[in-house]
Amino acid sequence: MNKIICITGAGSGFGEACAYQFSANHYNLIITGRRAERLIALKKTLEEKYNNKVLVLPLDVSDRDAVEKAFKNLEPAWQKIDLLLNNAGLALGRDTFDEASIDDWETMIDTNVKGLLYVSKAVIPFMIARRSGHIINIGSTAGKQVYQKGNVYCATKHAVQAISESMRIDLLQHKIKVTVIHPGAAETEFSLVRFKQDAAEAKKVYDGYEPLHAEDIAGVVFYTASLPAHVCINELEVTCLAQANAHYLFKEPH
Numbered sequence: 001m002n003k004i005i006c007i008t009g010a011g012s013g014f015g016e017a018c019a020y021q022f023s024a025n026h027y028n029l030i031i032t033g034r035r036a037e038r039l040i041a042l043k044k045t046l047e048e049k050y051n052n053k054v055l056v057l058p059l060d061v062s063d064r065d066a067v068e069k070a071f072k073n074l075e076p077a078w079q080k081i082d083l084l085l086n087n088a089g090l091a092l093g094r095d096t097f098d099e100a101s102i103d104d105w106e107t108m109i110d111t112n113v114k115g116l117l118y119v120s121k122a123v124i125p126f127m128i129a130r131r132s133g134h135i136i137n138i139g140s141t142a143g144k145q146v147y148q149k150g151n152v153y154c155a156t157k158h159a160v161q162a163i164s165e166s167m168r169i170d171l172l173q174h175k176i177k178v179t180v181i182h183p184g185a186a187e188t189e190f191s192l193v194r195f196k197q198d199a200a201e202a203k204k205v206y207d208g209y210e211p212l213h214a215e216d217i218a219g220v221v222f223y224t225a226s227l228p229a230h231v232c233i234n235e236l237e238v239t240c241l242a243q244a245n246a247h248y249l250f251k252e253p254h
Helices: 013-024 036-050 064-072 102-130 151-170 190-194 199-204 214-225
Strands: 004-007 028-033 054-058 083-086 133-138 176-183 235-238
Touching: 004 013, 013 028, 013 036, 013 083, 013 214, 028 036, 036 054, 064 102, 083 102, 102 133, 102 151, 102 176, 133 151, 133 214, 151 176, 176 214, 214 235
Parallel strands: 004 028, 004 083, 028 054, 083 133, 133 176, 176 235
Antiparallel strands: none
16 A cells, blocks of 8 residues: 655645655655645646546645644545655745844744644644654754844744654654754745745846755655654755855855
């Protein structure tokens, strides 16, 4: 029987790349995201290409009621979730603290922190019932070091680090693994969202070096999920060759 992975934010970026990676390795998928049309198209592609099963749950992880309802109504066969990938997240704005938008702050907190909590809280009972499971949370190098104009985005990713550590301690008794992966600069829709669809500004972020690609992180996620049952990678920080940490990035001169 195929294992089941639940991926939040599966409509693009790391989530979409992980959907392909795990489908290719014979997992069935529960995919969530706000853009139903993308999820439906992804489901069709994956099922045709890999002959696995894909369940689409269109929802916004920051909507507590929608999350609770979606997972409460899962059919028993789909409740046997082996792996939860808390991937949904975003950055909005790159402003100093005094100039930043409170609306942007609230959206990041609601998605990056509350959304992760809501989905985890909904899925963990299924894992406890089976005394087995693995939760992988996508953090960021911003969750290790604060950088200028990162303020609340950095704070949300620091929260992901703390939540992951707490989960790992509290879920030991239930034999549930918890991993947090902190990617550095990666070329996905991330910067386009952060700069509010300003493509020119988003492109500047990646000028002069080769950033991580979504497929790179998907490979790392799959590796952490494919180790023996008694082995758990607690935490990984992953950057491209040009990046040392959240502060230091070497760009080739033009």
